[in-house]
Amino acid sequence: MMVTLSSSVSFDIRAGTIIHAVIVSLPGHYIVKINFGSIIGIRTCVLHTAPHICAESLLEQHVCAIINFPEFKKNTKTLKTIILCMPDTHGHYIPIQPDHCIPNGGSLFS
Known part of the structure; x- marks a missing residue:
């Protein structure tokens, strides 16, 4: 499902599994690869999370x-995928995770 914020902006929100994570510069700053299944494939994105998360x-x-986020540059990478996060009690961003097993590529719908 596409989540529409205005008449011209719609976001496609999907479930995926992190298959690779590499620290970028500081603790909690990662480049991650997420498997969204055979149709969407593997996408790369940036994650800034709590420094104690390895x-x-x-x-x-x-x-x-x-x-389907509009492309943006982060250092030398061009990215179109954004992990949805929410702040914990210390203000660190924690990725939103489904409670149940959702197939990679599963779509958010209401």
Whole structure:
């Protein structure tokens, strides 16, 4: 399902599994690869999360992401995928995760 914020902006929100995470510069700053299934494929995005979260703990996490965000540059990478996060009690961003097993590429709908 597309979530529409205005008449000209719609976001496609899908479930996927983090399959790769590499620290970028500071603790909590990662480049991650997410598997969205065979139709959408693997996408790369940036994740800024709590400094105590390590790359290994991100692997195999199911997350929700916008997969059709307008392209933007982050350092040398061009990205179109944004992991949806919410702040914890310390203000660190934590990825939103489905409670149940959702197939990779599963779409948000209302």
